[in-house]
Amino acid sequence: MSKLSTDPDRRGHFGPYGGMYVPETLMFPLEELTREYFRARRDPAFRKQLLYYLREYVGRPTPLYFAERMTQELGTARFYLKREDLCHTGAHKINNSMGQVLLARRMGKERIIAETGAGQHGVATATAAAMFGMECVIYMGEMDMQRQALNVFRMQSLGATVVGVTAGQRTLKEAISEAMRDWVTNVRHTHYVLGSALGAHPYPLMVRDFQSVIGREARRQILKKEGRLPTHLIACVGGGSNAIGLFHPFLNDREVKMIGVEAGGFGPKSGLHAARFATRNGGKVGILQGTKTFVLQDRDGQIKLTHSVSAGLDYAAVGPEHSLLRDMGRAEYTYVNDTDAVFGFDRLCQLEGILPALETAHAFAYVFRNARRFGKDDLVVMNLSGRGDKDVQQVAAWKAEQATKSRKAG
Secondary structure: OOOOOOOOOOOOOEEOOOEOOOOHHHHHHHHHHHHHHHHHHHHHHHHHHHHHHHHHHOOOOEEEEOHOOOOOOOOOOOOEEEHHHOOOOEEEEHHHHHHHHHHHHHOOOEEEEEEEEEOOOHHHHHHHHHHOOOOOEEEEEEEHHHHHHHHHHHHHHOOOEEEEOOOOOOHHHHHHHHHHHHHHHHHOEHHHOOOOOOOOOOOHHHHHHHOOOOHHHHHHHHHHHHHOOEEEEEEEEOOOHHHHHHHHHHOOOOOOOEEEEEEEOOOHHHHOOOOOOOOOOOOEEEEEEOOOEOEEEEEOOOOOOOOOHHHHOOOOOOOOHHHHHHHHHOOEEEEHHHHHHHHHHHHHHHHOOOEEEEHHHHHHHHHHHHHHHHOOOOOOEEOOOOOOOOHHHHHHHHHHHHHHHHHHHH
């Protein structure tokens, strides 16, 4: 059987997806970044430096934890959790931020900018910038600033300037647009640390490479613990960085099934969701913020409003490599609504004593609701991509709102 590859072509296309769909003013910085990234990618000294900081500062490798009570409760497969929540700053985002900030220093950039939705990428980027003494500006939609106030304070404490974005829905899409405008204006001394496996080339490739440490570790760890590969990999999918980081090192292990879980919000029929791959009322191929991929859009190509209880999954597009994996049938994509996501949050807390991020809780909700899909011989690795401290107030507010609605309905 031939080796499967999803590496992009010279212009950054993953099959029909990806590419560089940007204004002429962004072509120079993207081409400069592409050249320098490919040099760094081949440079043993850069790889050694990155591995040093991932080990000594980020805290890698993260454990692959056998979820004993979850396994007993569900009574089907054996479940393992890749504990990215134990990374410094509390999520997988630091893997990519550390790599890109090191790359920025290599390029002689003095200023770092980033966008953030749930705030974890903003915190991770502000952390790496502070460690190296670099100026840092984070763009964040005002809606997300309200529901992720803790992470706003963390970024500010780290010395970053957090700029609230008031346009549109005031969420992640608008934050990315503002960060791109800043980059165009200040490209000579500024590097834009894009937080997920989307955007124009080389970002989907670069972010995937930096996050693939998750899957490489998980592969070694599960072989050591169980003596065989997992039957399933499961992760939540917003832009898709934590999922592609887990999936990619298993790409050629055809017997390993890969499942990505999107945000169903109020359900695809409602029109308020972020399930780009939903079979009805989902996305279709389009271009958003530099890349060609599945996008939630209307018949006229206008970007639809999105909704998720989790700020990090509340985005209208998905990374182009995920679109290719979906077309190839190599990965399966499904969705979980807000109610089930909060249920997943609660169940993992109660069974394993772990507060997952609301983004991560979508993946656990899928497993809790579909436990019978798995058999006694199945071995499931789930990416616990972030911790949920940032979400406790959001969950409490959501539950209070549901209780009020229930009383009124009664």
